[in-house]
Amino acid sequence: MPLAFLGLFFIYPVVGMLARGFVVEGHFTPGAVLEVLGRGRTHQVLWFTLWSSGVATLGAVVLGVPIAYALHALDFRGRGLLQVAIVVPFVLPTVVVGVAFRQLIAAGGWLEGLGLDGSSGAIIAALVFFNLSVVVRTVGAMWGSLDVRREQAALVLGATPAQVFRTVTLPALRPAILAAASVVFLFCATAFGVVLTLGGLKQANIETEIWLLTAHQLDLTAAAALSVLQVLVIVGLLVATKSLERRSSGGTGRRVLVKPSRAHVPVLIWTGIVVLLLALPMVSLLVRSLQYDARWSLHNYAALAVHDEPSALQALSNSLQIAAVAALIALVLGVLVAWLISGSAGLATRVFEAAFMLPLGVSAVTVGFGFLITLGRPPLALLSWPWLVPIAQATVALPLVVRTVAPMLKSIDDRQRQVAASLGASPWRVALTVDLPLIWRSLLAAAGFAFAVSLGEFGATSFLARDEVPTLPVMIYRLIGHPGQANAGTAMAASVVLAALTALVMLMVDRLRVRSVGAF
Amino acid sequence: MALTSGLQVDQVTVRFGSHIAVDDVSLTLGAGQVLAVLGPSGCGKSTLLRAVAGLERPSAGRIFFDGEDLAGIAVHKRGFALMFQDGQLFDHLSVAGNVEYALRVRGQRSPKRVAELLELVGLAGYSDRSPTTLSGGERQRVALARALAASPRLLLLDEPLSALDPTLRARLAHDLREILVATGTTAVMVTHDHEEAFAVADAMALMRSGRLVQSGGLNEVWAAPVDEEAALFLGYSSVVDGSVLGQAPGPMALRRSALVVSSDGALSGVVKSVRGTPELTRLEVEVRGVGVVAAVAAASVGVLAGQEVRLTLDRTRTARVGAVS
Numbered sequence: 001m002p003l004a005f006l007g008l009f010f011i012y013p014v015v016g017m018l019a020r021g022f023v024v025e026g027h028f029t030p031g032a033v034l035e036v037l038g039r040g041r042t043h044q045v046l047w048f049t050l051w052s053s054g055v056a057t058l059g060a061v062v063l064g065v066p067i068a069y070a071l072h073a074l075d076f077r078g079r080g081l082l083q084v085a086i087v088v089p090f091v092l093p094t095v096v097v098g099v100a101f102r103q104l105i106a107a108g109g110w111l112e113g114l115g116l117d118g119s120s121g122a123i124i125a126a127l128v129f130f131n132l133s134v135v136v137r138t139v140g141a142m143w144g145s146l147d148v149r150r151e152q153a154a155l156v157l158g159a160t161p162a163q164v165f166r167t168v169t170l171p172a173l174r175p176a177i178l179a180a181a182s183v184v185f186l187f188c189a190t191a192f193g194v195v196l197t198l199g200g201l202k203q204a205n206i207e208t209e210i211w212l213l214t215a216h217q218l219d220l221t222a223a224a225a226l227s228v229l230q231v232l233v234i235v236g237l238l239v240a241t242k243s244l245e246r247r248s249s250g251g252t253g254r255r256v257l258v259k260p261s262r263a264h265v266p267v268l269i270w271t272g273i274v275v276l277l278l279a280l281p282m283v284s285l286l287v288r289s290l291q292y293d294a295r296w297s298l299h300n301y302a303a304l305a306v307h308d309e310p311s312a313l314q315a316l317s318n319s320l321q322i323a324a325v326a327a328l329i330a331l332v333l334g335v336l337v338a339w340l341i342s343g344s345a346g347l348a349t350r351v352f353e354a355a356f357m358l359p360l361g362v363s364a365v366t367v368g369f370g371f372l373i374t375l376g377r378p379p380l381a382l383l384s385w386p387w388l389v390p391i392a393q394a395t396v397a398l399p400l401v402v403r404t405v406a407p408m409l410k411s412i413d414d415r416q417r418q419v420a421a422s423l424g425a426s427p428w429r430v431a432l433t434v435d436l437p438l439i440w441r442s443l444l445a446a447a448g449f450a451f452a453v454s455l456g457e458f459g460a461t462s463f464l465a466r467d468e469v470p471t472l473p474v475m476i477y478r479l480i481g482h483p484g485q486a487n488a489g490t491a492m493a494a495s496v497v498l499a500a501l502t503a504l505v506m507l508m509v510d511r512l513r514v515r516s517v518g519a520f
Numbered sequence: 521m522a523l524t525s526g527l528q529v530d531q532v533t534v535r536f537g538s539h540i541a542v543d544d545v546s547l548t549l550g551a552g553q554v555l556a557v558l559g560p561s562g563c564g565k566s567t568l569l570r571a572v573a574g575l576e577r578p579s580a581g582r583i584f585f586d587g588e589d590l591a592g593i594a595v596h597k598r599g600f601a602l603m604f605q606d607g608q609l610f611d612h613l614s615v616a617g618n619v620e621y622a623l624r625v626r627g628q629r630s631p632k633r634v635a636e637l638l639e640l641v642g643l644a645g646y647s648d649r650s651p652t653t654l655s656g657g658e659r660q661r662v663a664l665a666r667a668l669a670a671s672p673r674l675l676l677l678d679e680p681l682s683a684l685d686p687t688l689r690a691r692l693a694h695d696l697r698e699i700l701v702a703t704g705t706t707a708v709m710v711t712h713d714h715e716e717a718f719a720v721a722d723a724m725a726l727m728r729s730g731r732l733v734q735s736g737g738l739n740e741v742w743a744a745p746v747d748e749e750a751a752l753f754l755g756y757s758s759v760v761d762g763s764v765l766g767q768a769p770g771p772m773a774l775r776r777s778a779l780v781v782s783s784d785g786a787l788s789g790v791v792k793s794v795r796g797t798p799e800l801t802r803l804e805v806e807v808r809g810v811g812v813v814a815a816v817a818a819a820s821v822g823v824l825a826g827q828e829v830r831l832t833l834d835r836t837r838t839a840r841v842g843a844v845s
Contacts, residue, residue: 149608153663155595156573156602157670159625164596167621171612 003352005333009395010359013370018227020220020373036225041209046229049205052120053188056127060184061177063128063274064135070271072140073148074264075257082275084510088503089278090133091449093456094193095473096495096502099480100281101126101198103288103492110284120203126194129278131184138183142176144255161263186237190230190363193458193473197480206230207459211365215463227366238357282499289492292485300493303486310468312494315475319498322471323454326393330450333394334401335443341402342409353406357399364396364459372463389471392460397450404446408439441512448509452502472498524587526550526706527572527674532581534567541567543730544581549723551586554700554707556721558714560753564730565710569676572708573602585674596625601672605679607663609651615662616647622670637665640699657688664696668703675700677709681716693719714755718742726750743839745773751841757814759841764810765833771841774813776802778837781817785830789813794825805829 022030036042071083089097103109105116116122146169154164192207199205204212206226213223260268292299304312341353359367371392412435420430458473465474472494479491527549534542542564549555557565570576572583574595583590590598601622609618619634638644641661651659660680667675680696681689697720700707711717717724718738725735726746734746745751748759751773763769766786779787781803789807796802801817815831817823 147608149604150610152573152575152595153602153604153608154610154621154625156575156598156600156676157622157625157666158596158599159621160596163625167625168610171610 009371009391010367013374014227014231014366015370016374017366017370018224018231020224022221022224032221033225033228036222037229039222042222042226045204045206045209045226048120048203049189049207052124052127052205053185056124056131056188057181057185059124059128060131060135061181064132064180065139065173065177066267066270067132067274068136068140068143070264070267071136072144073255073257074260074268076260076268082271084507085275086136086278087133087510088506089129090131091452091456091502091506092130093458093473093476093495093498093502094130094191095197095458095476096285096456096499097126097130097281098194098197099476099491099495100285100499101129101194102480103488104281104284109288110280120199123195123198123203126198127188127191129281130191130194131187132274132278134184134187135177135180138180139173139176142173146172146255148255148258182237182240186234189233192363192365193477197477207363207365210363210369211462214365214369223369227363230363230366235358238354285492285499286496289489289496292489300489301497303490304493304497310470312472312475312479312490315470315472316494316497318469319455319471319473322390322393323451325387325390326397326454326457327447327451329390329394330397330401330454331443331447334398334446334450335405337398337402338406338409342406353402357402359395359399364457365463367395368392368460368463371460389461389464390454392464393454393457394450396457396460397453400453401446401450404449405439405442408442409435412438445509445512448505448512452505452509455502455505456498526553526586527555527708528584529568529572530582530584532568532571532578532583534564534571534576535579540730542571542578545727545730545732546581547725547732547735549706549708551706552704553723554697554705554709554721555723555725556717557708557710557725557727558717558753559712559727561712563727565727566678568727569602569678569708569710572674573600573676574598575602599670599673600676601667601670601674602676603660603663603667603678603680605682607651607659609659609662609666611651613651614647615643615649615651615654618651618662619665619669622666626670633669637669638662640668640702641665642695656684657692660684660692661695664699668699668705673706675705675707677707679711680709682711682713689713689716690719696720714753726753745839745841747842748773751839756839760810760813762840764807767833767835773839773841775837776814777816778834779805779813779815779831780834781815781821781823781829782832783830785832787831787833788828789815789831791823791825791827791829794823803829805831807831 022033067086071079071086101122102117105111105114105122116125150172151164151168154168155161159167189205190207191205192211195203195205196208196211199208206229210223210226210230213219213226289300290296290298304316310318337352341349371388416434417430420434421427425433456473457471458477461471462474462477465471470478476491476494476498479487479494527547529545529547532542532545533540545564545568547555557568559565567576571578572590574590574593585598610621613621615638616631616634619637620629620631623630623633635644635647638646641664643658643661643665646654646658646662651662654662660683664680677696681692684692693716699705700720709717709720721738723735723737724741726733726741728749734741734750742754745754745756748771751759754773755775756773757776757778759771759773761769762772765772777800787807787810789805789810792804792806792812794801794803796819798819800819801821801823803815803817803823804812805815806812815829817829823829
């Protein structure tokens, strides 16, 4: 059943999308695609995608690794809170981040003087903002599981602390750093909402270019060409990531946290500064959403309910319903997939597992547009079906659910199930009495995570949401597209509400203490 | 007063919050000597070792080596080496790479010395193997070679053999003793196993609940355990009052073989259980006025449970408890 879902709602739309590009008037004409790849604009877009993702990845790693150490190896007050705070940006809706950065750097913003508005610097900063938590959580999880005695053995043998880091700690962390970097690169290269809201038409990466080509210029051949290019690059990256994962032996246990000493002051200051930088766009967004006509006012929030038809409040209600359905679908399918892949380790399982990770990398825009052109017309006219948006969102959230639940399922010692079975428990009873008590937390966490991601999903939803039933992110994007203080103010207020809601869901998820959430 | 050579631990206390892990411990160890710190798990012996290494900071007391106060000296500048229970090999380096590591961090390179050390621990030809392919015993041998490569002024061994199976442990304990003697290494070994301590060390310190309860040469401690608990921990099977065995009054520790079945024995009791081993028969005998104690009989003597037997005491297999020696 999960395969049928994936086939119908992921592969069919994506292949359909690609076919539209390659097949012109009933003939297979790859020449047109090659022509697109030769265009100057294509090179420009490709180059921008690569270097902006590269710089953002480097930035996230350099900023994130010291924080990973501070939050996963040191014991200080407020550490748990910071661990949550660092993840919030990752689940913030892309549109919200776009709005937050824009109001910060555009005319009238706190950082107007930096002249970043519309620049690649703003896009890169936003990409780092988003992906820092991937580095912190992935590298931190590894760091937290490294046995501190290995470093102590080197220290006692006479290695200086710097030598210990270079020759013992870093080699142990390398697989985690590389895995995090490749995932971050992947996310940066397929970023959509942030690049669209901050870069507009001027700065485009492959993802926004596909959107511009399909939605505005109706040049499907060019869009398909870029999609093929993107899928190839992404599959390559995913394969590379998987092989890195297999090579990383992982930590041996739980690290004993140490109290910070004087030597740790620089890393703590570093962490403090980065956290403040992370908070800056959101604090600025909050403050400015509470101002209207240069005075403190709740006007922007009042406008949420009264603005045009439908109101932002109506859009929020749509979002909540759609995200709940999407989270449920993603959870049911994700658990089935996780259960299937945790059972064995053969080649077929690995291919199966990789197939379900694909939506993580394949652009949501491609998925969304593929839905539109394949499922929105005969033989499968499903577009009017109200389930289409939640299904698209579930497709996008599915890999995250699998990634949260599968490690927990895999960590259950099979002998526990064997003991239960030998005591007379039927397979169902084994699942109910052995597996469920051990994984229910991760199920709840995965559902919450999927809900939060669906709430903010923009790439696919922007194609599929009907005009009269927008989700909140779609609504926000429409608002910032219209000129005027009122629209901008309402967009900021709506962004604050969406951000607060998402952060709240993630806070609750964090209370469940499931380590695999958001780690790659 | 600081000794001019060797290790001196002077009234050291280590606290973790309100928990006192090491409580006012003082010890001395001469150059070239091997000291075993023996105690049950959680008694603070590993913490004491880590304090000597510099990995824990004493909240009171001082530690000297060769007369020098170690308080201000960073871990990596002490010139010691520490070997953990599970080796803590660097899996990303080869066997030779692990051994060479101790040289490399000092800016030295000597493939010859690495080969010598591997030969010393009985792993010649293992240079290019990955540590992940080694057995537990082999890994500990590599860890030992790595620790010795640093030519440490003091070698610290934290339960070095505990993770191994009993046969391997006995063999490696013997090899460890030979290597330490051959290299003239001053060493402190922490263990919970008295047999390991007897096989490797010259001197012994008994710890319990953070406190040092007894220390001295192996034979001194063995011949006069400070109290009943110490006697039992050292491997004596029971402690009884000497008067019930016809000896001078006062607690007396008995080994499992201290009482021997013999027809002219002065004591009598009823056999509760019998377990045959190839060399002798081990019994549990209820002796009136004493309780159930261990005893042995020659394998040729047939003994059955419920039978009344006479026992004699082999005084070489007993020790006076709490006696001032």
